[in-house]
Amino acid sequence: MDPERRRQDILQAAIAVFARKGYYTAKVSDVAHEAGIAHGTVYLYFKSKEDLLLAIFTEKMGEMIDYIQEQVATVIGAESQLKRLIQVQIELIETYPELTELILVELRQSGKFLRSEAIDQIQRYLGIIQSILEEGIAEKVFSDSLDVEVVSTILYAGIEGLATRWILEGTPYALGQAADTVTRTFLDGIRSARLS
Amino acid sequence: MDPERRRQDILQAAIAVFARKGYYTAKVSDVAHEAGIAHGTVYLYFKSKEDLLLAIFTEKMGEMIDYIQEQVATVIGAESQLKRLIQVQIELIETYPELTELILVELRQSGKFLRSEAIDQIQRYLGIIQSILEEGIAEKVFSDSLDVEVVSTILYAGIEGLATRWILEGTPYALGQAADTVTRTFLDGIRSARLS
DNA sequence: CGATAATAACTGACCCGTCAGTCATTATTA
DNA sequence: TAATAATGACTGACGGGTCAGTTATTATCG
Known part of the structure; x- marks a missing residue:
């Protein structure tokens, strides 16, 4: 068996098992079982x-x-990009629910302990949203009084929450x-009448 | 020592320790230490x-x-109630960050395993938001095309995410x-110009 | 090519630290 | 001093990680 292939199998099994049982509750032997190997083998691929x-x-x-960034780049204009971002994000959640669940549920916990690139990835994602918002402000399609930090956070969290x-x-x-x-909701709010 | 008082001390210590170290990583003896008692004592109050x-x-x-519900009831009109809800929620987060963190981080994990009223509490909270939204639609201050389920979810998650x-x-x-x-953002969206 | 040697991949019994929970003993209170 | 509360040494289950042994794969040679 090709080593990279086996590695990916284990990774895939771990995603499924950790999502199902939670990181702390899951045993390494559960992951191994899911991957159809002995648990000792896991340690040949991960320390x-x-x-x-x-x-x-x-x-x-x-x-x-990477995929989200790529997809956002296929359209132009902040508003279209924001729409595309939300759409792609939701498609990914539908396509990879286990991975998404892991990120949503376990990353929070672990985020406090694991010094890792994982945090940087979230930052990268928030960065994408912020760029879109800033571009929108520059294009004058988004309000310039908008707090980019706060709006990007609640937008990200909102999608996350929906997914959860x-x-x-x-x-x-x-x-x-x-x-x-x-x-x-994010573009126009929930008010019925435009007041101004 | 008054038994109820001791119980509350332990509960308070547990909130602090679980928030700091995470439920699975935290030891019962850590909680006991934080409360200034021997770890056996914890088992006199919790099984x-x-x-x-x-x-x-x-x-x-x-x-x-309970407190949120109470506070929302002090104002009238869906819009004011929504404002009050968001404000009170954020005040609570500032006042009890450890408890909030626990709820945000651990409840997700545990939610899958613990059969408990905890889930019902979240439901109750979402119910409050939904009532406000529905009232707003009836009052015609909120759009009647608004999806109450989705909006309440992203509103809740948005605040949660900000807090996290x-x-x-x-x-x-x-x-x-x-x-x-x-x-x-939720009332008017992020667009700069009102288009319609 | 068949046999044999060398290498790599895999296995699972075992080791050992950890920690939730117990309980005999001790301290406190009424 | 009897009842109640608190203690902390102890136990046993559990699971992460190791490694000696086994099997599969590939290379070498006669």
Whole structure:
């Protein structure tokens, strides 16, 4: 078996198991079982349980964010980019719910302890949102009184929260449709009449 | 020592320790040490480590949400109520950062395993937001095309996310001011010009 | 090519530190 | 001094990590 292939299998198994049982509750032997190997083998590819979690965050999250950045770059104009960002993000959640769940649930915990690139990845993602907002302000399509730090945070958290609920409640509704609501809410707010 | 007082001391110590080290990493003896007692004593008041966590969620979260509900009821009109909700929520986060952090970080993990009232408390909180939104739609101050489920979720998550960031980055900016930005963003969106 | 040697991949029994929970003993209180 | 509360030494389960041994794969040679 190709070593890289095996490594990926283990990583994939770990994503599934950690998402299902939680990092602390999951045993390394559970991961091994899921991957169809003996648990000793895991240690030929990763030096510890923690290292395994770390690899998921840095490698897989990195790929996700690369893809988002790429997709955002295919459209022009801040408003379109924001729409695309929200849409792509929600598509990714639908496509990789386990990975998303891991990031949402475990990264928080671990974020306090793991000195790692994982935090940087989140920063990178927030950076993308902030760039879009700043470009929008420059284009005068977004209000210049808008606090970029706060808005990017609540936008990110809002999508995250929607995803969390969607996952925890067992994928109950069409997430894709929700993307639309999110976009509209952030662009125009929830007021019925435009007052000014 | 009054038994109820001791119980509360232990609960308070547990909040601090669990928030600082995380539930799984924290030892019962850490909690006992923080409370200034021997670790055996903890078991005179709580039947297990898990029971301790559960008590925090149900009792403390319950108090928090009662307070929010109470505060929202002091004003009239959906818009004012929404503003008050956001403001009160943010005040609570500033006042009880450890408890908030616990709820934000640990409840997610544990939510999957713990069969408990903790989940019901979150539901209750979302219910408050939804009532306000529905009232607003009835009053015609909020758009009637608004998806109450989605908006309440992203509103809740947005505040949560802001709090998380604020806590994890070591309370860097004035959270109170952020309340304003959140309110404005949700009411009016981020667009500069009112288009319709 | 078949046999044998060398290497690499894998296995799972075992080791050992950790820590939740217990309980015999001691201190406190009424 | 009887009842109640608190203590902390102790126990046993648990699971991460190791490594001697096994199996599969590839290279070498007659």
